[in-house]
Amino acid sequence: MEYGRLGKYEPGRNRPDAPLKPATYNNPSSSASSNSTTKKLVFIFGLSSLIVVSLVSVGLLLRLRTKPSSSSGGGGMNNIHEHPTEAISRVCARTRYQNLCLKTLLDFPGSSDKDLIHISVNMTLNRVGRALYSSAEISNLQMGTRLRSAYQDCLELLEDSVDQLQRSLLSVGGKQQQQQDNVITWLSAALTNQDTCTDGLSEVENGYVKQQMEVKLKDLSKLVSNCLAIYAAASGDDFNGVPIQHRRRRLMSNYFPEWLSRKERRLLQSPVGGMQADIVVSKDGNGTCKTIAEAIKKAPEFSNRRIIIYVRAGRYEEENLKVGRKKWNLMFIGDGKGKTVITGGVNVVVNNVTTFHTASFAATGSGFIARDMTFENYAGPAKHQAVALRVGADKAVVYRCNIIGYQDTLYVHSQRQFFRECDIYGTVDFIFGNAAVVFQNCSMYARKPLPLQKVTITAQNRKDPNQNTGISIHACRLLAQSDMEAAKGSFSTYLGRPWKLYSRTVYMQSYMGDHIHPRGWLEWNATFALDTLYYGEYMNYGPGGAIGQRVNWPGYRLITTTIEASRFTVAQFIYGSSWLPSTGVAFLAGLSE
Numbered sequence: 001m002e003y004g005r006l007g008k009y010e011p012g013r014n015r016p017d018a019p020l021k022p023a024t025y026n027n028p029s030s031s032a033s034s035n036s037t038t039k040k041l042v043f044i045f046g047l048s049s050l051i052v053v054s055l056v057s058v059g060l061l062l063r064l065r066t067k068p069s070s071s072s073g074g075g076g077m078n079n080i081h082e083h084p085t086e087a088i089s090r091v092c093a094r095t096r097y098q099n100l101c102l103k104t105l106l107d108f109p110g111s112s113d114k115d116l117i118h119i120s121v122n123m124t125l126n127r128v129g130r131a132l133y134s135s136a137e138i139s140n141l142q143m144g145t146r147l148r149s150a151y152q153d154c155l156e157l158l159e160d161s162v163d164q165l166q167r168s169l170l171s172v173g174g175k176q177q178q179q180q181d182n183v184i185t186w187l188s189a190a191l192t193n194q195d196t197c198t199d200g201l202s203e204v205e206n207g208y209v210k211q212q213m214e215v216k217l218k219d220l221s222k223l224v225s226n227c228l229a230i231y232a233a234a235s236g237d238d239f240n241g242v243p244i245q246h247r248r249r250r251l252m253s254n255y256f257p258e259w260l261s262r263k264e265r266r267l268l269q270s271p272v273g274g275m276q277a278d279i280v281v282s283k284d285g286n287g288t289c290k291t292i293a294e295a296i297k298k299a300p301e302f303s304n305r306r307i308i309i310y311v312r313a314g315r316y317e318e319e320n321l322k323v324g325r326k327k328w329n330l331m332f333i334g335d336g337k338g339k340t341v342i343t344g345g346v347n348v349v350v351n352n353v354t355t356f357h358t359a360s361f362a363a364t365g366s367g368f369i370a371r372d373m374t375f376e377n378y379a380g381p382a383k384h385q386a387v388a389l390r391v392g393a394d395k396a397v398v399y400r401c402n403i404i405g406y407q408d409t410l411y412v413h414s415q416r417q418f419f420r421e422c423d424i425y426g427t428v429d430f431i432f433g434n435a436a437v438v439f440q441n442c443s444m445y446a447r448k449p450l451p452l453q454k455v456t457i458t459a460q461n462r463k464d465p466n467q468n469t470g471i472s473i474h475a476c477r478l479l480a481q482s483d484m485e486a487a488k489g490s491f492s493t494y495l496g497r498p499w500k501l502y503s504r505t506v507y508m509q510s511y512m513g514d515h516i517h518p519r520g521w522l523e524w525n526a527t528f529a530l531d532t533l534y535y536g537e538y539m540n541y542g543p544g545g546a547i548g549q550r551v552n553w554p555g556y557r558l559i560t561t562t563i564e565a566s567r568f569t570v571a572q573f574i575y576g577s578s579w580l581p582s583t584g585v586a587f588l589a590g591l592s593e
Contacts, residue, residue: 085109091116094233095226096464100219104226113234117172120230121187124223125165128190131216132158141209149353150200154213157193160325160364160392161224164190172231180235181468181575185394185436187228188241188467189414192434194221195463195500196413200354225464232466240502240534241468242567267306267331267584275333277310292332292342293318301326311373313339319346320359323393327365334373337402337423343376347383355408359390368393369583374402381406381427381450391417391435397583398422405430406447412437412471416574420585425481429459431471432499438472438570440587446493446515448483455484455515456522458496460503470504470534471496472568475588478544480515488515494522495537498529506536506559506568509591516544521551531555538565565591 084092084102091113092101104123105116135155143151164186171179198217201210232241267275279295280287287310289295295309306329313335321342323330334340344360346353360377363370368391379386388405391398394415401422403410409426412433419439424431427449431439446455457478462469478495480488493515496505521535533555537547547558559565566572570580571589580587 085111087111087113087116091120091230092226095229097222097226100222101226101230104223114173117227117230117234118169120223120227121165121169121172124220124227125162125169127223128158128161128165128220131220132162135213135216138209138212143209144204145352146354147204147207147209149357150197150204151209151213153200153354153356154197154217157197161190161193163325164193165224168227168231178575178578181578183231184228184235184241184466184468185415187224187231188434188436188464188469189392189394191221191224191228191464191467192414192461192469194224195434195461196356200356203354225466228464228466240465240504241462241470242573262581263306263584267308275308275310277308277333279307279309281309281311281316283312283314283316287312291318292316292321296321296323296327296330299327299330301328303327303329305329306331306367308333311335311340311342315341315343317343319344320357321361322359323363323365323368325364325366329367330363330365331369331371332373333371336372337374337400340373341376342373343378344388345377345379345383345386347377347379347386349383350379355385355387355411356390356413358385358408359387359411361388362390362392363396364392366394368396369399369585370397370401371399372401374404376402377405377409379406381447381453384428387411390433393417395579395583397580397585399583399585406449408432414469416579418570418574418580418583418585418587420587426457427455428453429456429497429499431457432459432461434461434463434467434469434500435471436469436574438474438568438574439476440474440570441476442473443477443479444473445479445481446484447481448487449491453491454522455491455493456497457494458505459499460496460505461499462502462504463500465502465532467502470506470568470573472506472508472573473510474508474569476507476510478510478512478516478542480513484515492517495520496535497522497524498533498535499524501529501532502534503529504534506534506538506565507540508536508538508559508565508568510540510545511542512540512544514543518546518549519551520547521553521556529555536564536568562591 084106088102088105092098092105095101105119108119111119135158168183168186171183174180198221201213204210279289279298281289281292281295283290289298292311299307299309309330309332311332311334342361346358348355348358361375375389377386377388385408386405388409389403390411390413392413392415396417398419399421403422404425406426407428407430409430410424412431412435414435417435417437419442422442423445424442425445425447427447444457449455458471460471484491494517495507531554535556536559538559550556569590570587
């Protein structure tokens with residue numbers, strides 16, 4: 001069956017005549033590089049452990065204060081395990097993995113509901129931190145290329161999760177809406193990280209390293225899911241991961257939401273010549289740096305001010321460029337679409353790496369902004385998964401950019417993101433991931449795929465009903481590129497398909513060309529997720545926007561009220577009214593001006 005694979009479908013590699021290429025395990029890696037990686041991660045976790053230990057002590061104090069003495073009758077702690085308190089029972093009833101929740105919290109019988117939120121996050125942070133530490137210890141083992149890729153993904157994702165859980169723990173007691181939004185976002189991202197890690201490992205053959213990693217990662221995803229469920233219930237999240245907002249909607253004449261400062265708004269509207277860049281990248285040597293990699297390295301870590309990196313016109317091919325999680329508030333400005341081009345050709349077929357590893361450019365540092373440039377992966381349709389841009393940065397903005405590829409062009413991996421006036425090109429699942437992301441005034445171009453393939457614009461992979469994630473496509477244009485326009489009678493284009501169980505995607509007030517199939521949406525595999533997904537359409541138009549023949553899945557809905565549609569706008573879905581204005585990108589906060 002064409003769509004029968006567990007995980008993301010790789011056209012061609014899943015047909016009987018093209019079996020999945022097995023990974024190899026006899027290629028030794030550089031022990032010097034591996035040991036360096038191990039030492040770095042052990043050092044990182046050593047620092048984070050100081051925080052973990054201090055926070056765990058809070059839970060231990062609670063435990064010592066409430067633990068029965070050994071002289072008490074009835075077996076001491078055994079009775080506690082047999083009879084959870086009313087608070088623990090109430091809290092765990094909200095979770096998807098109740099037995100694990102009880103096992104985690106039973107040692108804290110004197111705790112209130114509020115205490116149990118802290119303890120749940122704290123214990124999960126401790127477990128994820130230990131998984132990172134112990135996983136780093138095996139980096140010197142020999143691994144094949146694909147396994148090494150999946151293993152390195154897991155280390156990076158575990159490190160990101162430690163950071164997100166630490167920040168969550170410091171904010172779970174906050175009563176402000178912004179703090180609650182942050183915690184839901186960070187816990188959702190930590191859960192996505194575990195899912196991405198295990199997906200990568202699932203695609204390599206069994207062996208010692210894979211088995212060891214599976215042991216180290218055991219229950220991490222469930223623990224984070226339980227934290228998310230407990231916190232979401234306590235914070236009043238009652239729309240499947242979208243908090244009901246009771247804020248004054250602010251619609252400004254220039255469409256700038258509040259998450260961008262006035263200074264950053266001016267930056268995004270100013271001509272390049274009028275800016276004072278911190279770092280200038282120029283291939284001819286007339287700038288601060290010749291390469292983008294050098295510029296990223298030169299940028300400070302954890303910057304609280306905006307760092308402007310101006311990348312002059314040129315074609316920059318530097319393998320696996322990445323703005324890491326420590327590089328905050330970096331803003332990349334080019335000379336325009338098609339002029340400043342960041343490109344690469346890494347793909348899963350030739351390079352034998354994970355999809356996560358193929359990105360020509362990746363960004364996880366909070367506050368990432370890109371403006372007036374092109375991100376490209378030129379691998380072509382026959383190379384299957386080949387990401388041009390991967391974004392896992394919180395409060396990220398991509399403005400007036402081209403994002404060009406074929407399968408898996410744009411990986412909106414996690415956290416809050418906003419795309420404005422971008423052109424995105426692709427074939428299979430060319431916008432995919434599990435961020436809370438809004439696309440506004442963008443154009444999505446379907447390209448001609450391989451024979452027997454279908455074009456799918458989105459593949460959203462929300463795994464848990466409490467995650468605040470999804471893809472919202474608002475006031476955009478769905479078009480066919482010229483090669484697809486000439487061949488659209490031979491290929492079908494769909495709005496999306498459900499990668500994971502709670503997949504969520506909406507299209508609102510967007511133009512849809514006649515290349516869109518009348519059914520609108522495509523199954524992933526038979527009936528998978530059709531009753532748990534949330535796919536919605538609101539006031540779309542154009543020949544492909546006709547709804548008369550749309551799918552009749554339980555999870556599909558024609559949105560008929562502004563109240564429901566508004567939940568997927570910038571102001572509510574990515575809480576843009578609190579952070580977008582500081583970036584300077586024009587946007588529409590609500591459904592209309």
